[in-house]
Amino acid sequence: MSERSIQHATFVVERTYEASPARVFAAWADPAAKGRWMGGGEEQTGEYELDFRAGGREFSRGGGPDGEVYSYEARYQDIVPDQRIVYTYDMHRHDTRISVSLATVEFKLAGGGTRLIYTEQGAFLDGQDKPEYREQGTGGLLDALGAELQRQAAKT
Amino acid sequence: MFQALADPTRRGMVERLSRGPASVSALARPLAISLPAVLQHLQVLEASGLVRSEKVGRVRTCHVEPAALRPVEQWVSKRRASCERRLDRLGDYLAEQDAQPKKRRDS
Numbered sequence: 001m002s003e004r005s006i007q008h009a010t011f012v013v014e015r016t017y018e019a020s021p022a023r024v025f026a027a028w029a030d031p032a033a034k035g036r037w038m039g040g041g042e043e044q045t046g047e048y049e050l051d052f053r054a055g056g057r058e059f060s061r062g063g064g065p066d067g068e069v070y071s072y073e074a075r076y077q078d079i080v081p082d083q084r085i086v087y088t089y090d091m092h093r094h095d096t097r098i099s100v101s102l103a104t105v106e107f108k109l110a111g112g113g114t115r116l117i118y119t120e121q122g123a124f125l126d127g128q129d130k131p132e133y134r135e136q137g138t139g140g141l142l143d144a145l146g147a148e149l150q151r152q153a154a155k156t
Numbered sequence: 157m158f159q160a161l162a163d164p165t166r167r168g169m170v171e172r173l174s175r176g177p178a179s180v181s182a183l184a185r186p187l188a189i190s191l192p193a194v195l196q197h198l199q200v201l202e203a204s205g206l207v208r209s210e211k212v213g214r215v216r217t218c219h220v221e222p223a224a225l226r227p228v229e230q231w232v233s234k235r236r237a238s239c240e241r242r243l244d245r246l247g248d249y250l251a252e253q254d255a256q257p258k259k260r261r262d263s
Contacts, residue, residue: 009232015243019250027246037245099235116246118239124231 007124015116021082021107024114028052028085028105054079058087068093074103083107099124160204165189166197170220173207177219180209203241205233 017024027033031050038048038060046062054076061071074089085105091098101122108115161167169183184194198218201207209218221233 011232011236011239013236013239013243015247017247017250019254023250023253024246027249033249037249038242116243118243120235120239122232122235 003126005126008122009124010119010121012120013118015118016110016113017116018113021109021114024116025082025085025107029081052076052079058089064093097125160200160206163197163200166201169194169197169201169218170206173218173220177217180216180218183218203237205237208237 027037029052031048031052034050035048047060049057049059051057056076058074058076059072061069064070071092072089073092074087076085076087078084078086084107086103088100088102090100099122101120103118103120106117106119108117161170165187168187172178172183172186180191180194180198183198184191187194198207198209202209206221207218208221209216211217
């Protein structure tokens with residue numbers, strides 16, 4: 001895939017936790033705590049490092065649900081304890097850089113708990129992370145799409 | 157996405173949701189499988205970014221994310237879905253901490 005392209009996208013995810021901003025913040029700041037929830041699920045984290053301070057680096061590498069090896073490298077830009085974290089990160093699939101993002105995490109006191117607002121602005125490089133996805137198009141005919149995907153899944 | 161739609165039960169769920177949002181129990185009703193099995197299928201669909209759900213009070217409502225079928229949105233949707241799962245795990249982690257009394261280091 002030699003075609004070069006950049007797509008910009010922003011998304012926001014919000015959650016409310018029954019814990020103080022200090023406790024929620026600590027779960028991001030402490031490497032042992034963050035290792036507990038950041039990896040896991042189907043994203044098996046093989047390696048994980050966290051140097052949580054402005055200018056510090058975070059790194060993780062592991063197999064994704066699709067069997068590919070993904071690595072994540074972040075640089076902390078701004079940290080205000082219990083209030084916000086600003087960092088930039090890039091993602092590689094094997095040796096290919098697939099995205100560069102700016103992420104902010106805000107911790108706001110809400111009732112007795114914490115409202116967390118995660119905002120990411122990303123530049124997604126050279127199409128998408130799987131060439132097959134390009135073939136899919138908008139379609140909207142889920143039956144046909146499902147059948148096609150089933151055939152492709154059967155091949156792998 | 158491939159694995160998400162490869163399963164006939166999940167395709168049925170997506171087809172149902174393509175007609176409009178539905179609660180988990182409404183999704184489960186026509187299916188001859190247990191509620192935990194429905195929730196597992198739902199998890200796979202959410203991980204693919206194709207379906208999203210929100211819990212309001214005690215009811216979880218699901219809807220399809222048509223944008224997930226467009227390549228770029230699909231990628232963003234996957235990234236968002238993985239971020240949502242991670243933040244849910246953070247919630248589980250915080251709840252677990254609440255459940256176990258803190259270990260005393262000085263005793």
